[in-house]
Ligand SMILES: *[C@@H]1O[C@H](CO)[C@@H](O)[C@H](O)[C@H]1NC(C)=O
Ligand SMILES: *[C@@H]1O[C@H](CO)[C@@H](O)[C@H](O)[C@H]1NC(C)=O
Ligand SMILES: *[C@@H]1O[C@H](CO)[C@@H](O)[C@H](O)[C@H]1NC(C)=O
């Protein structure tokens with residue numbers, strides 16, 4: 470089918486972050502009996518060994534309260550608490566934005582989408598709009614850091630099973646970041662998710678199934694955010710107040726739903742395209758150049774009054790190794806490298822107000838008048854560790870099945886993802 474002209478206009482923008490296609494690779498369906506305890510070993514940095522499937526008893530206990538992983542989320546049947554909250558949010562959205570409706574497909578096919586060029590819904594994928602009209606009362610997205618010469622530091626798409634080398638590196642450098650976690654990955658890799666909080670990183674939501682949010686009904690969009698927030702609360706122990714749309718794909722309707730869940734929308738100013746190596750035609754050299762572009766802009770004085778928010782990924786061993794490789798140059802060029810909450814002086818990034826996070830002054834020491842020791846610079850955010858406790862266990866019998874299921878999913882879904890990607894690319898080139 471021929472793409473519409475509208476797709477041609479939208480696609481170049483979508484291409485800024487077209488699709489962390491690597492997700493398709495690791496869809497899992499863990500389960501089966503818990504056979505023996507698994508010793509969690511953060512010093513293990515062999516990606517293959519780190520990614521051995523395991524069953525975590527506390528997640529098994531709660532998983533019936535969640536949508537199926539890696540599927541578009543909907544309200545879970547019998548979840549009256551979620552249904553009640555959704556009913557009020559739905560009413561507000563319908564009343565305030567009656568004309569902002571779903572468009573395109575969940576995997577980003579915009580063929581046939583008919584959208585007003587004037588961009589009434591501030592649709593990011595259309596023209597990278599990040600500032601809704603004042604009349605909507607919806608806050609602009611976070612795209613930069615208000616502090617000069619400051620790199621806003623975060624990773625999308627985690628937790629990845631093989632992240633120990635990266636997390637060890639960050640810990641050795643006393644460096645905190647913002648982790649935009651996918652709900653399905655939190656359920657798949659709960660022990661890795663818990664490590665992020667234990668290491669003092671900020672946790673934000675990156676949706677349940679990592680698809681195009683503006684394609685979803687109010688209920689699906691709500692469920693994608695709500696159940697990821699709940700997974701992070703139940704597994705890690707905190708309820709995030711921030712989220713990042715996969716592919717940047719948000720609009721006023723989605724922003725409003727997020728804001729009614731107390732979540733601020735965070736996008737980015739600069740994209741490394743790291744996830745595209747090995748999927749699109751982007752090379753490792755291109756990614757090096759993308760990092761260099763931001764570093765050189767800093768050297769040329771572009772960040773005298775603000776800082777970039779740079780997009781990179783916790784998605785595979787390459788993207789994480791690339792950050793480790795680039796870090797010394799970033800550190801040498803920029804004055805500060807900070808998590809998003811820290812750059813914005815948000816000391817309470819979670820609903821749990823007894824958990825604090827370092828402000829800019831506390832983290833950098835600049836103008837630090839803190840007298841309490843509860844949120845010292847570079848130190849872990851204070852607060853309790855995980856909400857659910859229990860042992861991670863490897864299950865040899867379930868592993869084989871999980872792998873078979875995962876490879877079954879791969880065979881089907883990676884084909885469709887690849888052909889979608891090629892379809893978009895072809896539309897662009899033509
Ligand atoms: C594998 O997937 C099938 C169908 O998708 C499901 O019925 C089965 O329970 C899964 N196996 C495991 C171990 O989760
Ligand atoms: C939410 O609003 C939509 C209209 O946008 C409506 O079709 C739907 O039934 C509502 N859902 C619920 C659960 O009320
Ligand atoms: C949003 O924040 C307000 C004020 O703290 C709180 O009362 C409300 O419960 C929060 N809403 C959700 C959905 O967490």
Ligand SMILES: *[C@@H]1O[C@H](CO)[C@@H](O)[C@H](O)[C@H]1NC(C)=O
Pocket residue numbers: 491492494495496516520629630631654784785786787
């Ligand atoms: C995590 O990274 C490994 C490589 O280090 C990769 O094989 C795997 O697919 C990734 N998992 C996810 C869920 O992205």
Ligand SMILES: *[C@@H]1O[C@H](CO)[C@@H](O)[C@H](O)[C@H]1NC(C)=O
Pocket residue numbers: 516634635786787789790793
């Ligand atoms: C994973 O990345 C590290 C760099 O962090 C590298 O040293 C190692 O060789 C990589 N392993 C694989 C299997 O690619």
Ligand SMILES: *[C@@H]1O[C@H](CO)[C@@H](O)[C@H](O)[C@H]1NC(C)=O
Pocket residue numbers: 615616812813814828829830836
């Ligand atoms: C953060 O707080 C410091 C003082 O502690 C102040 O100088 C700075 O302007 C604040 N930044 C923002 C973005 O509020």
Ligand SMILES: *[C@@H]1O[C@H](CO)[C@@H](O)[C@H](O)[C@H]1NC(C)=O
Pocket residue numbers: 830831832833834835837838839840841842844845846847
């Ligand atoms: C900021 O002050 C607090 C309290 O004195 C201290 O614990 C912390 O280390 C200071 N931060 C830096 C970066 O010096």
Ligand SMILES: *[C@@H]1O[C@H](CO)[C@@H](O)[C@H](O)[C@H]1NC(C)=O
Pocket residue numbers: 821823824851852853
């Ligand atoms: C924060 O408060 C909650 C509930 O009020 C409590 O369960 C939790 O232990 C507290 N955490 C800390 C770090 O004080």
Ligand SMILES: *[C@@H]1O[C@H](CO)[C@@H](O)[C@H](O)[C@H]1NC(C)=O
Pocket residue numbers: 484750751894897898
């Ligand atoms: C890679 O593909 C994009 C379109 O998706 C195109 O704009 C770009 O020129 C291509 N780059 C190379 C090096 O072929």
Ligand SMILES: [Zn+2]
Pocket residue numbers: 489625626675679715716
């Ligand atoms: Zn993503």
